[in-house]
Amino acid sequence: MSTQAQEQPTLVITERDKFWMNCKLYQLLRFIILNIKILKAVDQSKRS
C-alpha cells in the first residue's frame, strides 16, 4: 500500500518513448492536437 511496489510495472517509459517525447516535429503535432482537444473540451463543457 504505502511504499514502492515490488511487482512488475505495467507501464514502462522506454528509450523509444523518450525519443518521441522530445522529437520536436512530433511534439509540435501533439501540441496542436492537445490545444484543439482542450479548446474543444472547453467549448463542450458547459461554459454557461
Add this chain to the structure above:
Amino acid sequence: MARIVVVGAGFAGHTAALYLGHHLGKKHEVIMVNKYDYFGFVPSWVWVGTGRMDPQKTIIPLAPVYERMHVRFIHGALTEIHPESEEQFIVVDKADGSGTTQVDYDYLIIATGPYLNFAATPGLGPHTGNTYSICTLDHAIQTRDAYLELVQRLEKGERAKIVIGTGHGTATCQGAAFEYISNIHKDLVRRGLRDRAELVFFSNEPALGDFGIRGVTARYKGQLITSAEFVEAVFRDFDIRWEIGRAALKVEPGRIYWEDMDGNYGETTFDFAMLVPQFKGHGIHIAVKGPNGEDLHDKIFNASGFVIVDGIYGLPYERLERNPDAWPAVYQNPWYPNIFAAGIAFAPPGPISVPHTTPNGTKIAPAPPRTGMISGIIGRIVALNVIDLVKKGRMTHSERMTEMFAACVASVGDSLWDGSAVVIVVHPVVPDFRRYPNEGGRDLFVTHMEMGLSGAWMKFLIHHTFMYKFKGLPGWRIIPE
C-alpha cells in the same frame, strides 16, 4: 446602483472581479478587498521554488488592473460580516495599519482561498524551520533559498535525501507536490548532481496519481491505463521513490512521523522537505454577527471555515459518489442568497477520492482540489450570475464540478528545448457514474494523459496567456479560465 464586493484576488476572485468590472463597473460599484496588493500566479511558484523563475514574473500589481477595469481596490483583510443588518456590510482591517473600515454590500463574493493550517501537524511549516512550502510567494522564495543552499552542499560532494509531498492526512494539492519533485529532479540532472540526492514522494493519496480526484483512467498508446500506472512509470524513470497512503502526524528536524492506512506508525528521515499543509477556509478567523451582536457564523461557514453553498452536505461517501447533483451549481449561500463563494473558499460536499480512516481513527482522505482552472471557472460562473441578478433579477449560469472540464499541466523543468510536462485533461473533474458508467466515471474521449515536450510548451503558453488575461488586457475574455 448595486454594490458588489469581492473578497480575495486569487484565481477565483480576480476572475470574478474582471468580469464584474467589465460588465458592471461603469454603472455600478465593484469593490475588491484583498490582503495583498498583487495577484500571484501560483502555478509558476514551483519554478520560483527551484530558482528557475524570478518571483517578479509571477505577480501582477492589482491597483492598475482594477483602475482600468472600473473596480475599486481596498488593500486589507476581511474580519467581520454583518449579513442581517439593515445595510449589510463587512469590516475590513486595512493593510496600511490605519485601522478598520466598513464596506456596505448588496452582493458579497467570498473568494479568500485557503488558510494554510500548518498547526494541524505539529512541527510542520516554514515557521518551524523543519519543512518548506511553495503555497505563498514568500514561502516559495524561502524554499528556493533553502534548496539552492542544499545544491551548494551537493556540489561540495555531500549527499541528501529530499522529501516532497503532503504534510497532513487530509491535505490536497498533490499535483503541485508532483510537479515540484519533478522539477527538482530535472534541475539536479541539469546540474549533474542527481546521483547525490535521493528523492522521495510522500503523500496521503491512496494510490499514486490519485491527485485528490480519485485518479484518472485514460487512453495512452492505444490502451486504457490509470494515472497510478502512468505516474509510477514516470517516477521509475526519474528514480523517485514513493511513500503513499501516509498521514504525517508530526515533524521534527529531519524526521516525519507518520501513520499509514493500516494503522502502522513509522518515520521518514529527510535533509530537505517541502510538504503541503492541510487547507482550511479563512472563515475560521472571520466573525459573522447579527444586528444585536449574535453569532451567525454557522450560517455562512462550516467548522473548517469554508463557505456553505448550494451543495448537499452530510451524505455518506457511498451516496455522494452516486449523486452528481450533490455538488453545488451556483455557489450561493442558502441562508443569505446575496452571498456567494468561489474557488477554494466554498465548502465541497465531501471528498472526491475514496476516504479512509485508519484502525486508530486517523483520517487519510485527500481533500478535493479546487485550484487553478476550477477556481477560475467558478469565479466566472459566480460573477456572471451576480451580473444576471443585477441586470435581470435571476441567475442563468451554473456549473457543478461533476460537469466541469479541467486541464492540469505539471512541468518537468522549464526548458522549451528539452523540457517536458505531464498533461492531464479530465472531464468531469468529479466522476459522474450516472453519465459515464465506466470504471472512472469520466468521458473517455476527452479525458487524456500524456507526457512530452509539447506539455512544456503548453505550460509556457499557459503562464504567458494567463498573465496577460489577469492583467485585463484587450481580448482577455477569449482566453479560457
